[in-house]
Amino acid sequence: MTVQHATLDDSVSTAVSVSVVICCYTVERRQNLDAAADAALTQLRPGDEIIVVVDGNDLLYHDLLSARGREMTVLENVFRRGLSGARNTGLQRASGDVVVFLDDDAVLHPAALDGVRSAFADAAVTALGGAVHPNWHSGGEPRWFPPEFGWVVGCDYRGLPSDGAAIRNPIGAAMAVRRAELTGIGGFSDRLGRVGAVPTGCEETMMGIELSRRNPRGRIIRHTAFAVSHEVPSDRTTLSYFVSRCFNEGRSKAMLTRLCGRQTSLESERAYTTRTLPIGVWRARRQPSRVLALGAGLLVTAAGYLVGLVQTTKQGDVRWSESSAT
Numbered sequence: 001m002t003v004q005h006a007t008l009d010d011s012v013s014t015a016v017s018v019s020v021v022i023c024c025y026t027v028e029r030r031q032n033l034d035a036a037a038d039a040a041l042t043q044l045r046p047g048d049e050i051i052v053v054v055d056g057n058d059l060l061y062h063d064l065l066s067a068r069g070r071e072m073t074v075l076e077n078v079f080r081r082g083l084s085g086a087r088n089t090g091l092q093r094a095s096g097d098v099v100v101f102l103d104d105d106a107v108l109h110p111a112a113l114d115g116v117r118s119a120f121a122d123a124a125v126t127a128l129g130g131a132v133h134p135n136w137h138s139g140g141e142p143r144w145f146p147p148e149f150g151w152v153v154g155c156d157y158r159g160l161p162s163d164g165a166a167i168r169n170p171i172g173a174a175m176a177v178r179r180a181e182l183t184g185i186g187g188f189s190d191r192l193g194r195v196g197a198v199p200t201g202c203e204e205t206m207m208g209i210e211l212s213r214r215n216p217r218g219r220i221i222r223h224t225a226f227a228v229s230h231e232v233p234s235d236r237t238t239l240s241y242f243v244s245r246c247f248n249e250g251r252s253k254a255m256l257t258r259l260c261g262r263q264t265s266l267e268s269e270r271a272y273t274t275r276t277l278p279i280g281v282w283r284a285r286r287q288p289s290r291v292l293a294l295g296a297g298l299l300v301t302a303a304g305y306l307v308g309l310v311q312t313t314k315q316g317d318v319r320w321s322e323s324s325a326t
Contacts, residue, residue, distance in 0.1 A: 016098055016121065017045075017048055018044070018096045018100055018113055018116060019090075019098070020040045020050040020100045021051045021053065021090030021099055022051070023053045023077075023083055023086035023087055023090065024052065024054055024055070025056060027059060029105055030060070032107075033105070036102055039107045040100075040113070041072070043108060043113040048113075049095065050072040051090045051093055052068075052074050052075070053075045053077055053086040055077040056077065061076050075090070075093060076089075079190060082190060084189060085188075085190050087203075091179070091188075096179060097179060097180075098116060098120050098176050099177055100176045101172065103172065103173040106132070106173040106228040109133075109227040112225070112226050112227050112228065113226075114225075115223060115227070118225070119176075120176070120178065122219075124218060124219050125178075125221060126177065126211050126215055126219060127177040127208065128175065128176040128220070128221060129169070129171055130170065130173075130175065130226035131222075131223075132154065132155045132228055132230050133155065133156065133228065133229050133230065135229045135230060136237070137232060137233045138237055143289060144287075145237065145242070146284065146294045148272075149246075149293070152242055153230075154173050155171070155173070155230050155232065156171070159280075160222065161222050163224040164223070165222055167222050168205065168212075168220070168267065169208030169268075170222075171204070174228040175204060176226065177211070181214065181218065184214055185210040188206075189206050189207075191255065191259065202256045206256055247301070247304035249304065250301040250302060251307060252308070253308065281294055
């Protein structure tokens with residue numbers, strides 16, 4: 001038998017306690033939620049915890065409380081309805097040094113939480129973005145789907161920084177933040193973020209911006225050892241979903257610009273538009289459908305941004321994502 005001796009880094013990372021927060025809202029993804037929770041439970045250590053927050057669904061809440069309340073903490077969203085409010089509910093209850101936020105259809109890879117612990121052994125790290133691998137229910141991405149638009153289905157995309165590199169903000173399906181730092185900025189803004197199935201977002205972007213403003217010396221990095229498989233159902237591989245997601249991302253960016261200013265809100269998008277997308281067009285030059293999708297994605301996102309600017313000017317801080325859901 002081989003005896004492995006703990007290193008100093010091992011002991012430091014072991015001392016990092018973790019609160020895993022999974023937010024959910026629909027019984028239709030219950031099987032995915034169970035898989036996500038089970039994967040997290042197998043990776044917890046003494047002092048860790050898992051918190052599941054149900055957003056606006058009494059039936060799902062009582063079902064989870066009855067079936068799994070002994071394994072994990074099950075809560076109802078106590079803030080404004082939406083993903084931001086649900087995450088803030090989990091943050092409010094969390095006791096770990098680090099809060100790991102997972103989508104209810106994102107399953108941790110083996111040892112992913114060990115990857116989180118090891119990264120936060122560096123006191124300068126304030127937040128992590130994990131590697132989000134798509135699990136295409138249709139067997140693979142559509143032929144027309146550009147890898148540069150992986151963010152449309154909540155996954156990694158071509159053009160992301162390499163492992164260990166600084167990022168402005170993580171992808172929401174797998175992110176981890178020091179609890180004290182996130183609490184210090186007031187959590188997630190409920191003026192941004194998804195409500196039910198409405199494909200809006202940018203609350204993670206605002207979080208990253210505010211974390212950097214609060215602690216300019218803190219580091220937000222991409223850490224691929226913190227990896228998940230993210231379900232991509234067939235209804236998210238349609239052209240109509242692609243267009244809807246791009247449009248609503250543009251609208252969300254307009255609200256983010258209003259809240260945080262154009263310079264910080266669009267810094268990553270400038271590089272994405274001027275470098276990543278042109279390279280994507282060159283790579284797809286023999287695939288006309290993919291080239292068209294790249295152009296359409298950019299144009300629709302820009303249109304959503306312009307519409308969002310008009311709406312935010314007229315409505316002020318009204319959360320137009322809620323009005324679009326009704």
